[in-house]
Amino acid sequence: MKYNFDEIIDRKNNYSAKYDELKLKFGKDDLIPMWVADMDFKTAQPIIDAIKDRVEQGIYGYTSRPNSYYESVSEWLNKRHGWDADSKWMIHSPGVVPTLSILVKEFTEPGDKIIIQDPVYYPFFDVVRNNGRELVLNTLKLVDGNYVMDYEGLEEAAKAGAKMLILCNPHNPVGRVWTREELVKLGDICLKYGVRVISDEIHSDLIYKNNKHIPFAMISEEFCKNTITCVAPSKTFNLAGLQASLVIFPIKEEREKFDNILGALDIKRNSPFSVVATEAAYRHGEEWLEQLLEYLEANIDYIYDYCKLNIPNIKPNKPQGTYLVWFDCRELGMNSEELSKFMIEEVGVAMDDGFWFGSMGEGYVRMNIACPRSIIEQALERLKTAIEKL
Numbered sequence: 001m002k003y004n005f006d007e008i009i010d011r012k013n014n015y016s017a018k019y020d021e022l023k024l025k026f027g028k029d030d031l032i033p034m035w036v037a038d039m040d041f042k043t044a045q046p047i048i049d050a051i052k053d054r055v056e057q058g059i060y061g062y063t064s065r066p067n068s069y070y071e072s073v074s075e076w077l078n079k080r081h082g083w084d085a086d087s088k089w090m091i092h093s094p095g096v097v098p099t100l101s102i103l104v105k106e107f108t109e110p111g112d113k114i115i116i117q118d119p120v121y122y123p124f125f126d127v128v129r130n131n132g133r134e135l136v137l138n139t140l141k142l143v144d145g146n147y148v149m150d151y152e153g154l155e156e157a158a159k160a161g162a163k164m165l166i167l168c169n170p171h172n173p174v175g176r177v178w179t180r181e182e183l184v185k186l187g188d189i190c191l192k193y194g195v196r197v198i199s200d201e202i203h204s205d206l207i208y209k210n211n212k213h214i215p216f217a218m219i220s221e222e223f224c225k226n227t228i229t230c231v232a233p234s235k236t237f238n239l240a241g242l243q244a245s246l247v248i249f250p251i252k253e254e255r256e257k258f259d260n261i262l263g264a265l266d267i268k269r270n271s272p273f274s275v276v277a278t279e280a281a282y283r284h285g286e287e288w289l290e291q292l293l294e295y296l297e298a299n300i301d302y303i304y305d306y307c308k309l310n311i312p313n314i315k316p317n318k319p320q321g322t323y324l325v326w327f328d329c330r331e332l333g334m335n336s337e338e339l340s341k342f343m344i345e346e347v348g349v350a351m352d353d354g355f356w357f358g359s360m361g362e363g364y365v366r367m368n369i370a371c372p373r374s375i376i377e378q379a380l381e382r383l384k385t386a387i388e389k390l
C-alpha cells in the first residue's frame with residue numbers, strides 16, 4: 001500500500017494539543033504548529049483498522065492484555081534492532097514520562113544525584129527536580145557542528161556519587177543516534193561507579209539512512225542488568241494520545257516492584273484501543289514506517305537545502321534520527337526572549353524554544369518536521385520573509 005504523506009488533515013477543533021493549545025502556550029492561535037512531538041500524518045492503515053474493529057464492538061470495558069501484546073514488542077525489537085529482549089521482561093506503562101518519574105522516585109533516594117545530558121527533552125529536568133533529587137548536568141559538547149558526550153564530565157559526576165543517569169537514545173532535541181562506541185564509553189563509566197542507567201528509547205524506530213540504533217541494554221550482559229529501558233509505539237506510529245509504552249526490566253525483583261507500584265496506583269491496564277493499536281503497529285506497521293522515514297528524510301533534506309540557499313544565517317542540523325530539527329539561530333543575535341517573540345510575532349510558527357532544553361539551547365529552536373512538505377515550505381517562507389525584514 002502506498003501512503004500519501006502530502007495529505008493535509010485538518011486537526012483543528014479536534015482536541016489536538018498541538019493545534020488547540022496554541023493560544024494557551026504561545027498566546028496566539030494563527031501560528032503554524034511545529035512544536036509538540038506528534039505527527040500530522042494518519043497512522044498506518046492496519047492500526048486504524050484494528051481500532052475501528054474495536055470501536056465497532058461498542059463495549060469499552062476494563063481491558064486485559066494477551067501475551068501476544070508483549071511478544072509483538074519483543075519480535076519488533078529483535079527484527080528492527082537485533083535485540084532479543086524477553087517479552088517477560090516487559091511491563092506496560094501509560095507513558096514514558098510517568099515511567100521516568102516513577103523510576104526516579106522508587107529507584108533512588110531523596111537528594112540523590114541524577115545525571116542528564118542537556119540540551120535534552122525538558123521533562124527530564126522535571127522528573128528529577130519534582131521528585132526532590134539533585135540534578136547533575138553533563139552538557140553535550142558541540143564539536144565541529146556535531147553533538148558529542150562529555151566523558152570527562154560524566155566521569156566526574158559519576159565519581160561524585162551520582163546514582164542514576166537518564167540517557168536519551170536517540171537524543172531529543174539534537175537528533176543524535178549514539179554509536180555503539182559512544183554508548184560503550186558511557187556505559188563503562190556508569191558500571192565503574194555504580195550509576196544506574198535509564199535508557200529512554202522512544203525515538204529508536206525513527207532512524208535515517210546510514211545510522212543504526214543500538215539498544216543500550218543490548219550491548220552486554222552487564223549493561224543489560226544495569227539498565228531499565230523505555231520504548232513505545234507512540235512516536236513511531238503517531239499514537240501518543242493512546243498512552244501506551246513499555247518498560248523493560250531484566251531483573252525480576254525490579255520488574256515486580258514497578259508492577260506493584262502501577263498496581264497501587266491502579267494504572268496497570270491498557271485502554272481497549274491502545275492494546276489493539278500497539279499490537280497492530282508492531283505486527284503490521286513496518287511498511288508504513290519505511291515510507292514515513294523516506295518522507296521525513298526528504299523533508300529534512302528540503303529544509304537543509306532551503307536554509308543554505310535562502311537563509312544561511314539559520315543553520316538546521318541534519319538529525320540522524322527523530323523527526324525534530326534543531327535550528328541554530330545564534331547568528332540572528334537575539335537573546336532567548338527576543339528569539340521566542342520573533343518566531344511567534346514575526347515568523348508565525350510555533351516551535352519549541354531551545355532554552356526549554358537547557359541553557360545550551362539558547363539561540364536555538366526545535367522544529368517538528370513530521371508534517372506535509374507544503375507546511376514546511378510555508379513555514380520556511382515565513383521565516384525567510386521575517387528575516388529579510390530585520
Ligand SMILES: Cc1ncc(COP(=O)(O)O)c(C=O)c1O
Binds near residue numbers: 037095096121234
Ligand atoms: C525523549 C522523549 N521521551 C518521552 C517522551 C514522551 O513520552 P510519553 O508521551 O510516553 O510520556 C518524548 C516526547 O516527545 C520524548 O521526546
